[in-house]
Amino acid sequence: VGKSTFSALLAQGLAADEAKQVALLDIDICGPSIPKMMGLEGEQVHQSGSGWSPVYVEENLGVMSVGFLLSSPDDAVIWRGPKKNGLIKQFLRDVDWGEIDYLIVDTPPGTSDEHLSIVQYLSATRIDGAVIITTPQEVSLQDVRKEINFCHKVKLPIIGVVENMSGFVCPKCKNESQIFPPTTGGAEKMCQNLNVSLLGKVPLDPQIGKSCDKGQSFLSEAPESPATSSYRNIIHRIQEYCDQHHFHEEKII
Ligand SMILES: Nc1ncnc2c1ncn2[C@@H]1O[C@H](COP(=O)(O)OP(=O)(O)OP(=O)(O)O)[C@@H](O)[C@H]1O
Ligand SMILES: [Mg+2]
Structure with a gap:
């Protein structure tokens, strides 16, 4: 995911x-x-x-x-x-x-x-907390509910959830398609129901896989991509979370 x-x-x-x-x-x-x-x-x-x-x-x-x-x-x-x-x-x-x-x-x-x-x-x-990654469809959200339960059981704070592969904007026609449709309301609804933060949504971008396969940083390779700005916003929120929690220590994904 x-x-x-x-x-x-x-x-x-x-x-x-x-x-x-x-x-x-x-x-x-x-x-x-x-x-x-x-x-x-x-x-x-x-x-x-x-x-x-x-x-x-x-x-x-x-x-x-x-x-x-x-x-x-x-x-x-x-x-x-x-x-x-x-x-x-x-x-x-x-x-x-x-x-x-x-x-x-x-x-x-x-x-x-x-x-x-x-x-x-x-x-x-004192771990700062966990960041949980999901995709919008129900099969993935099911796993995430278990992961959230796990965090509660082991008393691990949850920094938030990231909804990845959330929509695809066609580079040619600019129309947005839901490749993994959020049939049950996606991460947004789940986060509301379970009272955890949604850190953000990252769209699908084929360039991500290409950069990763070449071992290059997508953020600097594709600064204009909407996925890059989502990632940057999410990273910023995680930094803020850690600053507020004072213990600059550990974070788990
Ligand atoms: N937003 C995205 N858009 C397009 N491709 C993506 C996106 N996010 C991840 N990918 C691609 O999806 C594939 C799986 O990603 P990744 O290996 O990060 O998943 P994972 O959750 O770590 O998997 P595993 O459970 O096997 O460890 C990779 O090829 C990656 O490049
Ligand atoms: Mg992996």
């Missing part, structure tokens, strides 16, 4: 402020996609005296992913719960992140071991 894409763009958006140190952690152990999206495919982590060093895209943007530990991006990682949890723990304990202002965590879909582990391991640091 666009979680990894959003995490990558959020990291790039926050790192545009050179005074802030941003970390992006990919805990999708079986299907890591962050290295490719950040243009870091084939990179390896370095071991130093103080642990693993993240791979830096910019001086103030470090990335960590299981993808950096594989010899080929096509290698499958088939790991069960305990081993996955061990690796997530290592990513937090053994990676030398330095001083950071933001930690963005890209998760696999659903509410499973990885989600529980990261919330547990970070519980001492």
Whole structure:
């Protein structure tokens, strides 16, 4: 539905402020996609005296992913719960992140071991909250309701929901089509019903996939796209949320 894409763009958006140190952690152990999206495919982590060093895209943007530990991006990682949890723990304990202002965590879909582990391991640091990504159609919203329930159960604040792939404006005729029709009222109605914030809607833009596949930042590649302005507004709202909550610490996606 666009979680990894959003995490990558959020990291790039926050790192545009050179005074802030941003970390992006990919805990999708079986299907890591962050290295490719950040243009870091084939990179390896370095071991130093103080642990693993993240791979830096910019001086103030470090990335960590299981993808950096594989010899080929096509290698499958088939790991069960305990081993996955061990690796997530290592990513937090053994990676030398330095001083950071933001930690963005890209998760696999659903509410499973990885989600529980990261919330547990970070519980001492007061996580700012979760950003939940959905598309407008009911199947996706169903998953999101479960994710919201999960957050309530583990007492994880919810920063808000992003409705992705929300409409498509044809570049030729400028007509808007609903590729994923909001048959049950979309994220807007769900957010009202469940009393969570809707951070914004991002339209479909084929350029997003193209930029991500090439490891380029869509925000700077397509500054004029309506999707870019939606992303920027949402990133701004997340910054405001974190500023208000004072603890510039962790954020989970
Ligand atoms: N607004 C958008 N418009 C067009 N394409 C998009 C948009 N958002 C995401 N995509 C594309 O959709 C695909 C899936 O996105 P992404 O990998 O970010 O999803 P995900 O939620 O992380 O998936 P997974 O659950 O497999 O981790 C990618 O090819 C991405 O480029
Ligand atoms: Mg993903």
